[in-house]
Amino acid sequence: MTGMTNPEAQAIAERQLCGLVNGVAHQIAEHLRQRAAMLGLTAAQATALRELSGPMTMRELAERMSCEPSNATFVVDKLEKQSLIERRPHPTDRRAKQLVLTPEGTALRGRLLELLGADSPLAGLTQDEQQTLQKLLERATARPATQH
Numbered sequence: 001m002t003g004m005t006n007p008e009a010q011a012i013a014e015r016q017l018c019g020l021v022n023g024v025a026h027q028i029a030e031h032l033r034q035r036a037a038m039l040g041l042t043a044a045q046a047t048a049l050r051e052l053s054g055p056m057t058m059r060e061l062a063e064r065m066s067c068e069p070s071n072a073t074f075v076v077d078k079l080e081k082q083s084l085i086e087r088r089p090h091p092t093d094r095r096a097k098q099l100v101l102t103p104e105g106t107a108l109r110g111r112l113l114e115l116l117g118a119d120s121p122l123a124g125l126t127q128d129e130q131q132t133l134q135k136l137l138e139r140a141t142a143r144p145a146t147q148h
Contacts, residue, residue: 024121024122027121028120028121028122029043031116031119031120031121032046032047032116035112035115035116036112038115039108039111039112039115041108041112042075042078044065044067044071044075045075045078045079046112046116047065047075048061048065048072048075048076048079048085049079049084049101049105049108049109049112050109050112050113050116051064051065052085052099052101052105052109055088055098055099055100056098056099057090057096057097057098057099058072058073058076058097058099061076061099076099079105083102083104083105084101084102084104084105084108085099085100085101085102085105086099086100086101086102087099087100088100
């Protein structure tokens, strides 16, 4: 990189890093799609089941799924038709509903988590390395979009 200005070198390094992050994200998404298909689920349904670690509102689930509540509602409707999720009255907010896994949903979530853990794209990293990567990505995503 001799002869390159510092901004040029930084742009190349950032492009390479972005490529790696995108590559890992693609591998994780493909891993999820494949494991979901093994259970007869879509990737979105598998994501909802993975994220539904306890009773929560639709808004909370949508936030965990990184999608709009209307998209989460579509996914939850499908899971409800499969008797995997129930909508129940919220214990403290009578305007809201809580999403709760049924016994069948709990069992399927357990199988899904096992499948997702097997041959995960991140399995080559130690637990400490995964925690370090998580902390770095959290720092990177917490920064303001523009800095002047």
